[in-house]
Amino acid sequence: MKPKITLKDIAKELDVSISTVSKALKNSPEISKDTKDKIKAFAKFYNYRPNNIALSLKNKRTKNIGVVIPDIVHHFFTTVFRGIEKYANQKGYNVIVCISDESFDKEVINMEMLANGSIDGFILSLSAETQLKNDFTHLRELIDQGIPVVLFDRVTSEIDCDKVILNDKEIAFEATQHFINSGASKIALVTTENYFNVSEYRRDGYLSALSKNNIEVDDNLILTLPYNMKNDSLIRDFFKTRKIDAVLCVNEIFAVQCMNIIKELGFEVPDDISIIGFTNGMLSRYSHPSLSTVAQHGDIMGERAAQMLISRMESTEEEGPFKTEIINATLIKRGSTIN
Amino acid sequence: MKPKITLKDIAKELDVSISTVSKALKNSPEISKDTKDKIKAFAKFYNYRPNNIALSLKNKRTKNIGVVIPDIVHHFFTTVFRGIEKYANQKGYNVIVCISDESFDKEVINMEMLANGSIDGFILSLSAETQLKNDFTHLRELIDQGIPVVLFDRVTSEIDCDKVILNDKEIAFEATQHFINSGASKIALVTTENYFNVSEYRRDGYLSALSKNNIEVDDNLILTLPYNMKNDSLIRDFFKTRKIDAVLCVNEIFAVQCMNIIKELGFEVPDDISIIGFTNGMLSRYSHPSLSTVAQHGDIMGERAAQMLISRMESTEEEGPFKTEIINATLIKRGSTIN
């Protein structure tokens, strides 16, 4: 066991001052070549590395960024996270992850914990509870303290900061239009309770595509499901009792659940009923038939978010007004639609 | 914008010394009630929180743990991570995540980066490349420096440290036995190239179940697929050209790929061919029929790993010899097997 060596250790051993060692290792011209060589050799031999914590304290920045997401066993969030981690890593940053587990309290506590010096900035996606409560004082305080924050996907207009979002409405429009173009008119929407504002936007896109094509909206064709529950019977009932040509689902779990039940009821996918989901995850790729779906490009969202945050953190002057970047989703047409 | 307040600020404002402020906030009996009240009120008003970095430097521990995993868009690893994060959080630790992306270099660089004071210990699962190279000097050095390390799932016997693994062999045996019990004898194995030692253990379990039941091993019934590739044609060829009753797959992607192709070839699942996979993820749950699978209990693995690490980090004396904890997988019987 050989513990980490410090500047002080080197200084003592080589009988020079700490400052000299520090300067020598940074190749300062103040130090003579002889001394530098001696010190560098010694440092290399003992594998000296400066202590990050001491550096953080000195420089008043940690090179850590905090990522707070509602869930991690979740395809979209992991892809976003991967995008963040990759970019951050390139830029020499490390990433501290907290899972809010859709809880307001966990979100608040974790962020306050990290805000006390552990990180230089935050990237987060609001928890369901936070969106429900509509309470953003924790965010406001952080921003007030000068900590940069980037919101992604689950954002709020209440907070003025950088944001990265998907063009949810437009892509839902496009998906719905795709159904219409292929001859569907009884188009259903399977969505979550509306405290997720992304669901809201998707519904908007769905509705405006219908109205643009002069299709009357039928509330009976909109199924609202609780998030993350066993809802097979609701779905079965839904498809059994009405005539439906196509269904747009706001996530891939709903989409695959619908597909399984549709097939079980004896309908053919996509001939009788077409399906489009959101989230281009494993389920969409490997279901049978494979699911047409909206790819949210989480990697890109994550990368952009990290980029915005880091540029904000590293600029000394105020970097101008906050921006909202919109990531363009793409519709991936696969086996569950007529293309 | 009101920046963070420090002890020094409070001291100056209240015209006492820094030491007095520090002691007052820690409720030291050395300080009079009056002074304490005054200081506490002031601190509360300005929302004083001690700076984590300064504390870390002083205490020589960061309350951060580093988690290094090969991949994050991956059901098993995310469940393990969730287990780690949950336990760590309870214990007041934060988690820094690095994704090695199956690369040796990224694994090494990230760990060395973090080891310079940023974390108190590591939890990691080896990258594919690291396992291939069989080079663990980076781990050895960290352990040498006194940094506790816990390996999980993808471990190595070359390194002496705490470990958490699955009873891969036993559960593969059990799965194979389940096939045999339901009348199968032509039992296939679909596995990865063997630099993943977990695949190796699963193969062992498979083989020993066959031999225990006096079924001759047929190498033609073992399909080795490249990791993470398009391999539909290999699979199709495999099932088209031999008689198979049941197939054990070492992950759920292989399992669902096999199932889709089996169905496409006109066989019935499970009547003609039964399937068991590993990883109880979305694919297994939502495929049709749902897949019987080995639940690896990632949450529990993560929790145990975090537990071992934290207890190691917090014990001052040497905590005795390293342990290897074995998590018992369970076989979840669903629609893809005859139960």
Place this chain on the structure above:
DNA sequence: TATCAACACGAAACCGTTTTCGTAGTATTT
């Protein structure tokens, strides 16, 4: 009245760096 303990607080060291500034010694200039 001298002694002593208790009280309440401050000074300073320390954690490991970086960086500014001061300075002894040597070399150059006039």
Place this chain on the structure above:
DNA sequence: AAATACTACGAAAACGGTTTCGTGTTGATA
């Protein structure tokens, strides 16, 4: 020979805390 300019280094402050130890003031004791 005196003034000046480099060279090469060290002392010390600073980042923001904690903690040990020292000390001035007060009140009680002998």
